[in-house]
Amino acid sequence: MTESGKPLKVAVLGCGSVGSQVVRLLEEQAADLTARVGAPVELVGVAVRRLDAAREVEVPEGLLTTDAEGLVARDDVDLVVEVIGGIEPARSLILSALENGASVVTANKALLAEDGPTLFEAAAKAGRDLYYEAAVAGAIPILRPLRESLAGDKVTRVLGIVNGTTNFILDKMDSSGAGFGDALEEAQELGYAEADPTADVEGFDAAAKAAILASLAFHTRVTASDVHREGITEVSAADVASATEMGCVVKLLAICELREQPGGEEAVSVRVHPAMIPRTHPLASVREAYNAVFVESEAAGQLMFYGPGAGGSPTASAVLGDLVTVARNRREGVTGAGESAYADRAVLPMGEARTRYHVAIDVDDRAGVLATVATAFAEHGVSIRTVRQEGRDDDAQLVVVSHEATDAQLRATVEHLQQMDSVREVSSVMRVEGGAE
């Protein structure tokens, strides 16, 4: 326990875009941090891969080291900030820090989503704090509200735009009519997408965040492998145009839902995929690379948290917020509430996820086709809400919007349609979220 007035000693692992901003804020906000923590916060070391790399910030003389293991093993370090990212060596360093009696603040979504329980158990065993607000939606305070503000409420759904790159691309497609390829290229030119954009555009990044959000919202362990994941590479300009026609916009959503099962038990459904949402929905107005998380709960109703989802300085703000909390806990000789997985709900397979669907079908333009298509939907228990037929020379397009159905029902319907003589192609299937059934 750090006594009142005794400095809190902080080691930072990584000095990239986030780490350098953490170092900067620790210095610039030193007086405020001291006042808020009740003791000075002292940077005692910064672990980097190469001492001579170019950095956004000047690290004080003597603090840089390439020996991260040695840094976390120092017995005078109270708090380790891990902003290296990735699974290893981040995991070993965090475990080592906790074993050595330091608390940990991390922004590592991939590690938390893959192996969070190992970290939570290590923190509990060591009697130390593990905080990770920065791991989801950058600077937006969302984990603390879920853990604390809504602790007396029952969260029923979380819809998140939690990846700035894909939101930028889809927003660009929506505003300019561009296709995915052109919009991605523009995002890369502007620095919103990486040269290898896979982690973003294929939804891996969003899926990791969905796992973390669902775990906290539903007090259940959810890992990245539990999350059904579809990226945005198949989203076409035609899909975006169809969405506009329906008064909707296409967003890549992380969706975490509590579902009552036939027996009365509650289970959890977690998925990441592009979806249409009504333009009147608060998430629809989240433009460019911004993030937002929309939360529905039993008592509070609908809440939304909006802000920059990435970037060195915003992410560092979230890290510092956690740092102040950990420092206050340490001064009091306590730890914050740890992992809460008491509810231990089942995680549903994707086939049991329920939502609405927008299905575009190219068909022969002849009498009776609409009836056969409608019959296929009905046979698989998918109830049709609206259908629109557009003739085009010798063929036609049917656009069907369904009522809520399971993913399995929808997939069976699509397979059935694809085998019908009068159906040339099921040209697009997109889920519709964020509206009343």
Next chain:
Amino acid sequence: MTESGKPLKVAVLGCGSVGSQVVRLLEEQAADLTARVGAPVELVGVAVRRLDAAREVEVPEGLLTTDAEGLVARDDVDLVVEVIGGIEPARSLILSALENGASVVTANKALLAEDGPTLFEAAAKAGRDLYYEAAVAGAIPILRPLRESLAGDKVTRVLGIVNGTTNFILDKMDSSGAGFGDALEEAQELGYAEADPTADVEGFDAAAKAAILASLAFHTRVTASDVHREGITEVSAADVASATEMGCVVKLLAICELREQPGGEEAVSVRVHPAMIPRTHPLASVREAYNAVFVESEAAGQLMFYGPGAGGSPTASAVLGDLVTVARNRREGVTGAGESAYADRAVLPMGEARTRYHVAIDVDDRAGVLATVATAFAEHGVSIRTVRQEGRDDDAQLVVVSHEATDAQLRATVEHLQQMDSVREVSSVMRVEGGAE
């Protein structure tokens, strides 16, 4: 200190729309609360004015009492939830509860804004918690993010739509072109405005919330009397139309700003008034009776928190969130971070508030009038950004939008204009917020 497993005993003061929902949630979420707190939460008494009043919830036998003083004096009560509202007897009951060793959760914005420091000091002296998330913006978690998530950052501005009644009225005026009177009447019919709407439409409610937000954001004591307050009763259909012409919308804003003073010191400016904001601003899309708080900080950038700002159930959600935090603190034998007023910044008088202005002036339609009007602005140091002249028969209207100037400069300009022969009337003055200067 409540030991692990020992029930946390809760007394609720008031069983109106919020209190009855608190009682309901304590019962319905009992199992989850026990899991999250680590001990059962037990309701031991509900103080009401009349035992036989109609209530939204059935209070368990024997728990109702009209003796609030006696309830808070019981030595087995760990936590008192105060949802009576108003200054007295709420203040005396809260002080008495703290003296008797209970922690307090309150939704009482008026009391906190008028006499917060008395309560904070009593809590600190007693070594007990005082939490009040529900006092600002209902269910929206905004105080905890300001106190904790942004504790390592520097908040520079808070813009809040924190009163649902006025937002409903202004939204109605914007969408239908109605005048203030008609929109108020509709709000009253729909239950969004009270029969005596003064506290809402004159900005008293928003001013109390602004004081609380500014205190937390800037670590400085700000009371309701420090807040410059203007309501929306003077907002006309013409003002709303002018805003639309400028690509803006009129909102009643609670504005809390950090201002660097000529000597380099930082001071605080807090005000509540109607203002035009660009339709592209995230706050512009806050419709109907929803609330939202937009926060700008040095590192995080722009954040927004959105949700229902009032209502029994949403407010009860915020109360329960605080209750869980207090209960966890009690189990650990600690208290949360108390009032933080270390920065002790000066609160600026309204004359020193700086913003931009939209000024409509009815003038004689003759040569040279624009020049004289422009000279008046220049004389008082108010730089003009745009001016638009519209001829109307024998007179004309000038619409001036200024660059940033102080309120004192603007007022001097308006007084000067009113004394000019060629000026018939300064028909409207409205501030313009939420854009880059």
